[in-house]
Amino acid sequence: MKELNKRTAPKMVAPERIIQFGEGNFLRAFVDWIIWNMDKKTDFNASVVVVQPIDKGMVDWLNGQDCLYHLNLQGRVDGEVINTIDRVDVISRALNPYTQNQAFMALADQPEIRFVISNTTEAGITFDDSCKLSDKPATSYPGKLTQLLYRRFKTFNGCPSKGLIIMPCELIFLNGHHLYECIEKYIELWKNDFGADYAPFKEWFEKYNYVCATLVDRIVPGFPRKDIDAIREQISYRDDLVVQAEAFHLWVIEKAKNMTVEQLKAEFPADKAGLQVIITDNEQPYHERKVTLLNGPHTVLSPVAYLSGIDIVRDACNDPVVGKYIHLVQFDELMQTLNLPMDELKKFAEDVLGRFNNPFVDHQVTSIMLNSFPKYETRDLPGVKIYLERKGELPKGLVFGLAAIITYYKGGKRASDGAEITPNDDPKIIEKLTELWATGDTQKVAEGVLAFDYVWKEDLNKTVPGLTELVKKDLDLIQEKGMLEAVKTIL
Numbered sequence: 263m264k265e266l267n268k269r270t271a272p273k274m275v276a277p278e279r280i281i282q283f284g285e286g287n288f289l290r291a292f293v294d295w296i297i298w299n300m301d302k303k304t305d306f307n308a309s310v311v312v313v314q315p316i317d318k319g320m321v322d323w324l325n326g327q328d329c330l331y332h333l334n335l336q337g338r339v340d341g342e343v344i345n346t347i348d349r350v351d352v353i354s355r356a357l358n359p360y361t362q363n364q365a366f367m368a369l370a371d372q373p374e375i376r377f378v379i380s381n382t383t384e385a386g387i388t389f390d391d392s393c394k395l396s397d398k399p400a401t402s403y404p405g406k407l408t409q410l411l412y413r414r415f416k417t418f419n420g421c422p423s424k425g426l427i428i429m430p431c432e433l434i435f436l437n438g439h440h441l442y443e444c445i446e447k448y449i450e451l452w453k454n455d456f457g458a459d460y461a462p463f464k465e466w467f468e469k470y471n472y473v474c475a476t477l478v479d480r481i482v483p484g485f486p487r488k489d490i491d492a493i494r495e496q497i498s499y500r501d502d503l504v505v506q507a508e509a510f511h512l513w514v515i516e517k518a519k520n521m522t523v524e525q526l527k528a529e530f531p532a533d534k535a536g537l538q539v540i541i542t543d544n545e546q547p548y549h550e551r552k553v554t555l556l557n558g559p560h561t562v563l564s565p566v567a568y569l570s571g572i573d574i575v576r577d578a579c580n581d582p583v584v585g586k587y588i589h590l591v592q593f594d595e596l597m598q599t600l601n602l603p604m605d606e607l608k609k610f611a612e613d614v615l616g617r618f619n620n621p622f623v624d625h626q627v628t629s630i631m632l633n634s635f636p637k638y639e640t641r642d643l644p645g646v647k648i649y650l651e652r653k654g655e656l657p658k659g660l661v662f663g664l665a666a667i668i669t670y671y672k673g674g675k676r677a678s679d680g681a682e683i684t685p686n687d688d689p690k691i692i693e694k695l696t697e698l699w700a701t702g703d704t705q706k707v708a709e710g711v712l713a714f715d716y717v718w719k720e721d722l723n724k725t726v727p728g729l730t731e732l733v734k735k736d737l738d739l740i741q742e743k744g745m746l747e748a749v750k751t752i753l
Contacts (some may be wrong), residue, residue, distance in 0.1 A: 266499040268328040274533035276301060279308035281369055281410075283380035284431075285324055285356060287484040288374045289710060291333055291507035293379050293431060296537055297321075298352040302533040302565040304393030312356040315382045315403050323503060325656045329353035332501050334486060334493060336622035337509035344509040347497060359406060363398040363420055365407075370413035373424065376529070381431040381478075382442075389444045395455040404444035411445070411471065412456070417461050418580055425470030427529060429515060430739060431478045434743055438475035438516065445473070472518035475528070475545050479552060481617070510617050512538045512552075516545035521699060543598065547602050554600055554613045555607070558641040559592045561634060562663025564627040565670040569745035571678030575625040579618045587749050588615075595657035599648035632686045634667045635717045643718070645725060656732055661753050666712055666745065671695040690716055704741065708734040 264270045280297065282289060314321045314331070318572050329682075336349045359366035369375060370728040380386070382403040393405035400406050411426070418424040430437040449467065453460050486506040487491060493504055517526045523543055532539035542550065560575075566587055567578035578584045592614070597607050618625075642660055649657040671685045672695070685692060691714075698710040712722035724731045739748040 263494060264498060265502050266327045266330050266501045268330065271330055271349060271351075271499065272330060274301065274309070275331060275373045276307050276309040276352075276354075277353050278311050278369075278372060278450060279374050280310045280311045280377040280379060282312050282353075283354055283378070283406070285312045285314055286381065286384055287505045288478075288480075288482045289379070289381045289431065289505075290331060290350065290353075290503075291482045291505040292351050292478060292480045292511060292513070293381075294350055295333055295348075296513065296535075296539065298348075298350045300532055300535045301352060304313050304531050306531060306535075308352075310379075312353055313366060313369075313406075314356065315386060315406070315417075317358070317360040319358065321358050321501075324353065324356040326502065327503060328357055329441070331503035331505065332493070332497055332499070332709045334489070334504060334506045335509045336506065336615040337620045339509050341616065346509075347493060347620070349497070357473060357679070358538055359399040367410065367413050368397065370410045373418070376415075376427060376629045377430045378426050379411075379431065380407075381430075384432055384434050387430060387432050387434065387437060387440045387444060389447045390481060391451060393448070393451075395452040395734060399742070400448075402443060402444075404639060405448055407441075408445050408448040408452070411467060412452075412459075412463060415466050416459070419467045420462055422466075422470045425466065425472065428471065428473045429476050430473075430741075431476055433478070436545070437475045438518070442473040444628045447595040459709075469501040469520060472521045472526075474518050477512075477514040477545055477552065479562045480507055480510060480554075482507040493719075508617060508620060508623070510613060511650070512540070514540045514542060514545050514548040517541060517543055549599070549694060551600055551602060551607065551610055552598050553641055555592060555611050556617075557637070558596050559588055559614070559618075560630050561637045561641050562591055562660060562666065563588050563687075564630040565634065565666035566663060566749060567627045568631070568738075569666060569670060569676065570749065571676065571746070573626060573628070575618050575627055575630075576620060576623070577626065579615060582744060583749050583753070586753055587662075587753075588618075590753065591657075591659040591663065595649055595659050596642075596645045598652065599645040631667075631670065633688070634670070634685075635687060635691050638664060638667060640720075643722075647727070650726065650728075656695050656726075656728055658732070658752050661716045661729065662749070665691045667731050668695070668707065668733070668737060669740050669745070672699045703736050704737040708737060728750075 330351055332349050333345055336345050346581050355365050386403045388402055390402040393402055400409055428442050435460040449464050456463055483506050517523050523541055527541050563578055570584055572578045592611050597611055600607055646660050674681050676683055694714055696709045709723055712730055
């Protein structure tokens with residue numbers, strides 16, 4: 263079996279146009295794969311310089327393989343089962359700014375650099391006022407980026423064309439807005455260090471740099487420990503950086519406030535490569551779509567499936583009863599509460615079902631049920647309210663899902679096999695549900711849960727007409743018939 267490096271495998275050469283903060287599995291399986299496709303299918307012609315965002319990371323591993331690695335995509339796309347392995351060669355080199363600070367800062371001097379992409383975890387986009395301009399490097403990611411921007415401003419004398427397009431991929435809503443604010447704070451913090459450059463640098467950053475908010479969506483399990491021997495046999499290389507990910511991908515990029523959608527599409531032509539990359543002037547509807555049509559069904563299908571004796575999400579989708587329940591919630595209820603074109607929503611919902619039905623992933627429903635009440639509050643309750651407002655009645659599937667969560671939190675043993683039911687949530691929520699179920703009165707349980715403002719921040723008995731009665735009715739139905747028969751009844 264061959265070692266993997268540029269002497270044993272071909273590697274493309276292209277101008278370094280992208281700085282990427284982060285070397286982990288997600289960026290390599292998502293962003294770098296997208297750029298690799300753009301290079302193959304368009305005239306984008308770019309390679310990526312990876313910067314390790316913290317002092318300990320994987321750049322030595324990457325450089326040890328000349329930044330080559332294989333990506334194994336698995337899942338369903340348009341009903342077709344996908345299981346592919348490709349060698350991705352888009353990363354030119356990888357730097358540790360803590361030990362290679364001079365090389366890191368010199369990236370700012372490269373005229374062809376145009377993009378900055380990052381995934382430094384949700385905690386990465388933070389402002390740390392202990393950072394100094396003279397640090398080598400600043401501790402925080404926004405601090406490092408501000409250092410780089412100032413160096414670029416100085417190198418090119420504030421040239422408008424040398425600003426950067428910055429696309430963070432951290433999993434926080436409006437990530438670009440937060441990053442922009444952090445950079446502005448660093449510019450203010452280091453005002454005295456900039457001296458006479460302060461005002462022109464600030465103006466250059468605001469006018470000629472473009473910080474975009476993005477939404478990323480691809481499940482990336484990471485290194486395929488279970489399959490690695492078979493994969494190495496298939497590729498004939500010893501690759502220690504193989505990444506496994508689902509076949510589905512979606513990247514929504516909201517253009518920066520100081521640019522147009524057309525400008526960003528021209529500079530980042532992912533659509534021409536046939537990729538699911540949407541460049542838009544507003545990310546929010548797509549964020550709502552993902553939370554509503556992917557996370558929303560997950561939250562309610564899990565207790566319904568588990569208490570019906572089903573442990574795997576894929577099996578729930580294929581069950582003749584629970585599968586119909588999932589379809590009801592997703593297509594007939596949640597989809598009706600969103601504001602994007604219906605054909606777009608239908609396609610996305612079908613893709614979500616394909617992802618739920620991934621033959622390569624045994625997704626345990628119990629893993630989804632961690633903190634079910636807060637999840638219902640953010641993912642499903644808005645849909646309940648909007649559906650009631652638009653249709654004049656409560657969505658029976660979503661309300662039944664809430665009753666299923668409440669029943670799951672009763673604890674005890676599962677009827678199908680006697681397995682112990684052990685809810686996992688905030689101790690205050692567990693304590694409250696234990697106290698309510700101890701009354702043995704489903705009216706008190708329904709009223710008590712819906713009045714629990716620690717979760718809802720309101721009394722749902724008062725704010726959602728008819729909800730108390732319907733939740734009690736569903737609780738009684740589940741107690742009387744068992745979960746599976748109760749689902750049949752509401753269908």
